[in-house]
Amino acid sequence: MIKELAEIDIKPGHEQAFEEAAALAKDLFLASKGCIAFRLHRSMEQPSRYRMFVEWETIEDHMIEFRNSDAFVEWRKLCGPHFQNPPRVEHLVIVVEGHNEVARADSVAAE
Amino acid sequence: MIKELAEIDIKPGHEQAFEEAAALAKDLFLASKGCIAFRLHRSMEQPSRYRMFVEWETIEDHMIEFRNSDAFVEWRKLCGPHFQNPPRVEHLVIVVEGHNEVARADSVAAE
Numbered sequence: 001m002i003k004e005l006a007e008i009d010i011k012p013g014h015e016q017a018f019e020e021a022a023a024l025a026k027d028l029f030l031a032s033k034g035c036i037a038f039r040l041h042r043s044m045e046q047p048s049r050y051r052m053f054v055e056w057e058t059i060e061d062h063m064i065e066f067r068n069s070d071a072f073v074e075w076r077k078l079c080g081p082h083f084q085n086p087p088r089v090e091h092l093v094i095v096v097e098g099h100n101e102v103a104r105a106d107s108v109a110a111e
Numbered sequence: 112m113i114k115e116l117a118e119i120d121i122k123p124g125h126e127q128a129f130e131e132a133a134a135l136a137k138d139l140f141l142a143s144k145g146c147i148a149f150r151l152h153r154s155m156e157q158p159s160r161y162r163m164f165v166e167w168e169t170i171e172d173h174m175i176e177f178r179n180s181d182a183f184v185e186w187r188k189l190c191g192p193h194f195q196n197p198p199r200v201e202h203l204v205i206v207v208e209g210h211n212e213v214a215r216a217d218s219v220a221a222e
Contacts, residue, residue: 003152005162019206026209037210041114041203044170051116051203055210059155092152092162095130098137099148099166 001036003092004062006052009084015048018082022052025078028071029054034061048084059091112147114203115165115173120195123159129193133163136189139182140165145172159195170202 010018022040029038034057043049056062066072121129133151140149145168154160167173177183 002155022207026207030209030211035211038208039205040207042206044113044202044204046201049201050206090157090160091155093155094150095153095161096133096137096151097149098141100141100146 001094002056002059002062003094004052004054004056004089005092006054006087006089008050008052008087010048010050010082011084012048014082015042018050018079021078021082022050025075028075028078029066032061032069032071033065034058035066052087062091112205113167113170113173114205115163115167115200116203117163117165117198117200119161119163119198121159121161121193122195125193126153126159129161129190132189132193133161136186139186139189140177143172143180143182144176145169146177163198173202 019040019042026038026040029035036055036057037053038055039053041051041053043051054062056066130151130153137149137151140146147166147168148164149166150164152162152164154162165173167177
């Protein structure tokens with residue numbers, strides 16, 4: 001599993017419209033081959049800055065399958081008008097991981 | 112729940128030593144009040160760049176309790192010598208989230 005990290009700066013004042021569009025776009029990601037999870041986060045310190053994390057089974061599922069799909073075109077059509085500049089995209093692999101058993105059980109149950 | 116995101120650039124050549132130190136530091140975080148989960152990710156595109164995500168119950172658990180604790184001093188003692196420059200820290204809140212049921216069950220079971 002790899003994580004796509006997209007850092008997205010939104011035009012000031014577009015925050016609510018972007019979040020509504022991203023809630024629709026989420027389903028485009030989740031319907032794509034190899035997509036495991038989608039999470040959009042807002043920065044508390046920089047309210048126009050978002051971080052989108054998408055978990056994919058492989059990097060090819062993101063960069064080849066998704067990027068060449070109609071779903072990618074739709075996602076950019078939905079959310080692109082709110083971008084201040086092009087998203088900065090990287091791929092991450094987990095190298096150290098741990099969680100507290102009880103808290104993690106709560107966290108999963110709340111999802 | 113909030114997520115601390117720390118973007119950490121490591122001195123070239125220190126990657127393995129940093130990852131070993133972070134594996135020890137993980138337990139300092141997880142033993143701290145309000146800490147739910149710890150994950151360190153390496154960037155595939157920029158191998159000296161890491162993203163550390165720490166889930167906290169509240170921002171005060173991170174910024175007040177942890178930052179003023181002996182655990183914080185220990186974490187910086189373990190990992191600080193590998194930093195190229197000071198980590199860039201932000202706090203994130205989830206605004207949109209979704210996952211595929213089957214894949215997510217696998218993902219949780221694998222953790």
